[in-house]
Amino acid sequence: MEELIRQIREFARERDWEEFHSPKNLAMALSVEVAEIAEHFQWLTQTESKNxxxxxxxxxxxxxxxxxxxxTRLADRLGIDPIEAARKKMRINAKKYPVETSKGKAAKYSEI
Amino acid sequence: MEELIRQIREFARERDWEEFHSPKNLAMALSVEVAEIAEHFQWLTQTESKNxxxxxxxxxxxxxxxxxxxxTRLADRLGIDPIEAARKKMRINAKKYPVETSKGKAAKYSEI
Amino acid sequence: MEELIRQIREFARERDWEEFHSPKNLAMALSVEVAEIAEHFQWLTQTESKNxxxxxxxxxxxxxxxxxxxxTRLADRLGIDPIEAARKKMRINAKKYPVETSKGKAAKYSEI
Amino acid sequence: MEELIRQIREFARERDWEEFHSPKNLAMALSVEVAEIAEHFQWLTQTESKNxxxxxxxxxxxxxxxxxxxxTRLADRLGIDPIEAARKKMRINAKKYPVETSKGKAAKYSEI
Known part of the structure; x- marks a missing residue:
């Protein structure tokens, strides 16, 4: 992961893209890219999406x-370590959604 | 990263959330989470977003x-290694956006 | 619709929000709001989403x-009439997706 | 607007797309379309986005x-009149954001 972070940083630096890569713009670009994932799944059934x-x-x-x-780029621009942030969040989630009370109740609780 | 993947997998398995975690649902949840990042930046100027x-x-x-x-969860459900996928994509991008022609032209080209 | 457009315009003007309502910011805010719709549906089955x-x-x-x-606000800031734009687009769609060849093939074609 | 609603309904009916047009799928498609607006603005400055x-x-x-x-299609499938819903929401907003206290404070309050 650290290697990827450095690689992306170097990639943007070589092309003088720092100026465009404000956290605001990167957040916007991120939502555009996520929609490109969603586009593949929008008309599929759950089953089709697994196959x-x-x-x-x-x-x-x-x-x-x-x-x-x-x-990764957004996190880097904000000085955030994304893997460490995710680990910390998983510990919070473990407390928020105890196994006993959360079992199979995803309609309400399946937010990891 | 592998540790994080395993941890999330275990987390969902313990709570019987496999059923809800179809790629379709996860893609949708992903777009909801990304919007929560965007929400913090929507009214900020570029400069404010850096500070x-x-x-x-x-x-x-x-x-x-x-x-x-x-x-990570979505990638895992599809059998995709996200870090490896990102590395492969960075190689494609390096060819697609040569340093010489892409320099400072982010309005059109800054898609990493 | 025209009444709604005027009402929103007046609402923003009274609060001195023109400055914040650049098309860029409004596009970002729009994607945040759409995610709030999606949030309600993310873990539901298709059937549950109908009921x-x-x-x-x-x-x-x-x-x-x-x-x-x-x-509506974004369209207004850009001088676009959204209803007229939608009507025009429906005429384009009618040509793009002829009834005979598009019937029941939504996985590929159901983009209205 | 009513004419547009009917036109879209008829368009989907003729093509047997009702099956694909569950509220869940339409919410997902909506977020994909919104991202296509955002894509045009992601690297622009506020000023460029106005011009x-x-x-x-x-x-x-x-x-x-x-x-x-x-x-419009999503609202129609849920039996919701979007214009009427927006009018109702504007009345709520007028109470939530009184002119005196909201003036020029969009970073926090400019959510219409």
Whole structure:
């Protein structure tokens, strides 16, 4: 992950894109990229969404990559370590959604 | 990252949330979480977005964590390694946006 | 609709919000509001999404209102008549998706 | 607006798209369409976003049309009158954001 962060940073620096990569713009770009994932799933049933063919899967993989790249870039611009932030959040979630009371109740509680 | 993937997987399994975590639902949840990042930035100027106070930064950190968690979960359900996907995409981007022709032209080209 | 446009315009003017209501900011706010609709549906099955109870329906109604308000405001700031734009688009769609070839093929074609 | 609602309804009915047009799917499609608006603005400054050239403006107009079409369709499937909902919401907003206390304070309050 650290390698990826450095790579993206270098990529933007070489192209003089720092100016465009304000947290505001990156947040906006991130939401655009996420929609490109959603686009692949919008008309599918749940079952179909679990059984993508190889071509579709490769396309979704590329969109997931884009989201991770922008998310990493945004975090980097804000001085945030995304993996560490996610670990911390998982500890909060473990307390917020105890196994006993959350079991199978995803309609309300499945927010990880 | 692998540790995070396993942790999220275990978290969902313990709570019987597999059923709710279809790729379709996760893609939708991902777009909801990304909007929670965007919400913090929507009325800010570019400059303000670079200078968040500590409280706001902690809130954004939590939203970034949520996005990474759902993105990781979605990738895992599809059998995709998100870091590897991002590395592959960065190689594609390096060809797509050569340094010489892309320099400072972010309005059109700053899509990493 | 014209009355709504005028009402929103007046509302923003009275509060000196013109400065914040750049098309860029409004586009961002619009995506935040749409996510608030999506949030209600993210863990539901298709069938459940057709059978919201009264309380949930009232909440979704309020989010739909928010989206229409921001969309109307954005269109107004750009000098666009949204109803006229939609009518024009429906004529384009009618040609793009002829009844004979599009019937029941929404997975690919159901983009209105 | 009523005419537009009927037109969209008829359009979907003729193509047997009712099955795909669950509120869940439409909410997802709506968020995809909104991102297509956001995409045009993501790297622009606030000022640039107010001064789109004619070609760009025509593209944004088409995306605004798409959002209005899906929003109208979603509302129709839920039995909601979007204009009436927006009018009701504007009355709520007028109480929530009194002119005196909200003036020029959009960073916090400019949510219409």
């Amino acid at each position: 993508l063919d190889r071509g579709k899967l490769a396309e979704v993989e590329e969109e997931i990559a884009d989201v991770l790249i922008y998310l | 968040l106070d500590r409280g706001k930064l902690a809130e954004v950190e939590e939203e970034i964590a949520d996005v990474l968690i759902y993105l | 919201l109870d009264r309380g949930k329906l009232a909440e979704v109604e309020e989010e739909i209102a928010d989206v229409l308000i921001y969309l | 789109l050239d004619r070609g760009k403006l025509a593209e944004v107009e088409e995306e605004i049309a798409d959002v209005l079409i899906y929003l």
